Amino acid sequence: xxxxxxxxxDADREAAINLLAEHMSAGRLDIAEYDERCAKAAxxxxxxxxxALFTDLPAPAPAAPAPAAPAHRFGGLPMAALGALAxxxxxxxxxxxxxxVVLAVLLAGMVLLRRR
Numbered sequence: 001x002x003x004x005x006x007x008x009x010d011a012d013r014e015a016a017i018n019l020l021a022e023h024m025s026a027g028r029l030d031i032a033e034y035d036e037r038c039a040k041a042a043x044x045x046x047x048x049x050x051x052a053l054f055t056d057l058p059a060p061a062p063a064a065p066a067p068a069a070p071a072h073r074f075g076g077l078p079m080a081a082l083g084a085l086a087x088x089x090x091x092x093x094x095x096x097x098x099x100x101v102v103l104a105v106l107l108a109g110m111v112l113l114r115r116r
Contacts, residue, residue: 005046005047005048006046006047006065007045007046008044008045008046008047008049008050008065012044012047012050012062013041013042013044013050015062016041016044016050016053016054016062017038017041017042019054019060019061019062020034020037020038020041020053021034022060023057028057028058029057037053040052040053041053047062047064047065050062051064085107088103089103089104
């Protein structure tokens with residue numbers, strides 16, 4: 001999803017209204033334009049709605065939202081693989097304790113190689 005479609009909150013709307021006030025104070029907006037844009041800012045739902053209010057104005061303008069952090073998976077392994085590994089380790093612990101040690105060493109090696 002693009003940053004322009006990120007939903008905004010009350011603080012974002014309030015910041016945009018404050019920026020519009022700066023533009024009005026500088027004489028770039030008259031009172032009617034300011035009122036109209038403030039109403040639109042108050043009704044905005046996503047960043048693109050706010051950005052549209054500043055396209056014909058110089059800086060300052062609302063900052064673009066930070067990109068969303070990517071979803072992380074544990075070590076890059078899908079959860080199904082982790083579940084299967086847990087079952088194997090449990091079976092190894094119950095039936096062959098020596099096999100558990102070997103599997104643990106292999107797993108640690110895989111994790112260390114993946115980090116490089």
